[in-house]
Amino acid sequence: MVDAETLLVGWLSSWLEGEEQPGTVSTETPAGFETQLPWIQVVRIGGGYDGFRLDRPEIDVDAYAADGVAAAALALRIQQALHDGLARTxxxxxxxxxxDTITGPHQVPHDNPALRRYTATYQFTLHPQ
Known part of the structure; x- marks a missing residue:
């Protein structure tokens, strides 16, 4: 079985290197991460596994930035990259x-007023190579 979070963190990290503003991708948001924006958090929230090879993880992808415009733009670029660059690879x-986009990028509140967060939920269909 493939660890979908690890796969997505690695793929998004490589993708982010090619972006204008580099950032960090992880499964956690450590204390003080608002000084290291943009930040992308990847968390598996569910999804089915056939017990043999096929995994269909549902994953929340949170895009954090200093303002709503930047967070929304990052979330939309992530969505496009996942569909155009990761699918069928x-x-x-x-x-x-x-x-598949389950829930498109949308703003969600965050306790820290120094950042904004947009989240989206995706379902991936994958199996070991």
């Missing part, structure tokens, strides 16, 4: 056959 020891 082999990466990180897995074949990603599909990427």
């Amino acid at each position: 082999a990466t990180g020891g897995a074949v990603v056959t599909a990427v």
